[in-house]
Amino acid sequence: MDIFRDKFRGIILGTAVGDALGLPAEGLSRKRVEKFFKGRWHHRLIFNKGMVSDDTEHTVFTAQCLIAHPDSPEKFIRKLAWSLRWWILFLPAGAGWATLRAVIRLWAGFSPEKSGVYSAGNGPAMRSAVLGAFFARDINNRNFEKPDAFIRASTMITHTDPRALTGAKAVAYITALGFQRDLIQKPELKEFIDLIRFPGKTDPEWIQITDSMSRCLQKDISVKEFAEIMGLSKGITGYIYHSVPAAIYAWYLHYGDFETTLSTILNCGGDTDTAGAIAGAVAGSVTGEKGIPQDWIKGIWEWPISINVLKKLSDALYFKAYGLEKKSDISFFGPGTILRNLFFIIIILMHGFRRLFPPY
Template identity: 45%
Template sequence: MKTSQTLISTSKFLSLVLRHQDAMTGDAIVGCILGTAVGDALGLPYEGVSPMRAERLLGPPDRYRFLLGCGMVSDDTEHTCMVAQSLIEARGDVDVFTNRFASRLRWWILALPAGVGKATARSGIKLWLGAKPENAGVFSAGNGPAMRAAIFGAAIDEMSPMLEMVRASSRLTHSDPKAEYGAIAVALAAKHSRQHPTINANQWLDQVVDAVGEAGTELIELLQKAIDSVGERESTNTFADSLGLGKGITGYTYHTVPVAIYAWLSHPKDLRQAVTEMIRCGGDADTTAAIVGGIVGTGVGREGIPAEWIHGICEWPRSTVWMERLGASLSGCLAGDASARTPTVNPIAVLLRNLFFLVVVLFHGFRRLAPPY
């Protein structure tokens, strides 16, 4: 009798542990998606502006300045959402994931997104011209794969399957191994952020070294420099300046990723501080802030993201409510829920939204022609 009762008690305990783990993963996924979105939306009006002029032209990045006090998202968040949708449909199969993500990318390009990266645009066109997903990538070390990589670390526990998914996502658009290595570093940062209440930078770096091998030595050296510099408690902007990026972070992944990692390691549980410091570095501010937001958001969950930033995003049809539903569906899928379905969006609504978004982007472009310089 005691043995039977012990087995029942053990079974209940394991069930509670698994449910707790599922809840934590679900919160991490939602935090990752929303963290990416708020970083993207806050950084968007600062994109391409130098740090000095951004302060004079727009003011500090402490609130949304894109559309009448509201924020909108760009390709960084949209790609993260498409990855999450494709992961749900893949059910762990990397080939299915690749095909579903390729299909989404193909239709995403057709909806006329504003500000899409050159490599991603070219790969989307190649897909429309009949290229297979494994041949669609172009040789570029841009930060496109890194911008959508945090969701893999937020969602997938096992190292090998996670790395396979990151590689498939990267190679679909960027064939330069550097882009892949940067994405791996971001995904592992999000995974570490989710699994460790206290960040151990050296432990995380060891995992990156194992994943990228000797071919990633240049990136490893930059990441080691970031780790060494964190202890000096300098601002993210100061670290960027030490890398020769004082006028803004470029879209080159070996510029983007080390600075984003520095912002994460400096403020691993403070999304507000991490994201705003990242934006103050200038340059590709929406993507860099989206990466930082995704990593930190994975660790702090939805509750760790300022509520006014979540509610201040004015998006349709991919609203923040839709994003939370997407995160919940992905979490359910990973927990073995066969009924978990992929939230979809109306393609006509996406096209209309993109046309409106383009008008706002053009307004900002013309605004930059005027003083203050």
């Protein structure tokens, strides 16, 4: 398999794996995660199987819209708006508050350019890895105009806080960096820091975060210790300036090691499904599908967006990005999603009930 085709699979499957592994631990503190989930990470949602949440679903929507409209951010965002409108009608569990309000505004008649709300939540970050992959050649050649237009459109449809755009760009740029064919060894620290600093170069908070990342990486500080330095000793929050730095810090520290990258993020607790999805995406951009533990992939129990559908979608996105005249059947039974979501909600409620009991 072509290395870039494998990397596209690595990003989308990595997102799903991080999302599914992290979902049972979402909202738990680091201490409770350590007590609940001992040993190597594996799927624990139901019968040692995993399911995905909105993080993977938004990745799928973004990929579908890119395939349909790879040259027009305006058409891309209009199609994404309809994907989000229909998505909310299928009763997704755990939709972010900002995203929920934005989709309601879309149904109320607001245009995709004006539907977003002022929030720096994680929504844009979980959509931007596939954008970074699709426009990797532009980003790596420092031609940011076209990819930035798509990243901005994908962000502003739900989140208008400038910090949301900074976080989304950082994820996209790091994903693109993983697409450099000759990037066998991890990039130089200065190159890494300069790249992630660029999206928020005028934001003092982002500059401070990237400076902290640089100092910690120079000292080879662990992901847990870095999270503590950021004030996240209880868990990674849903704030994009917490989740994105933690995920890309783990990406650099454990470069090329998918399992360790993801495990160290999940061990931090908090918003584990989204932080895991982001970390899984950026790690997958380096390792490809072949670097993801197969039991983590096969353990995802999903329908109608199955693992097979995700692989076909990844391939179709690769073909479109590289101008290959190949087509893949990536259709799935969309109405079945509502039945799946009702089942999913029951499982989530059962997990919530379980958390009322020890260990604390």
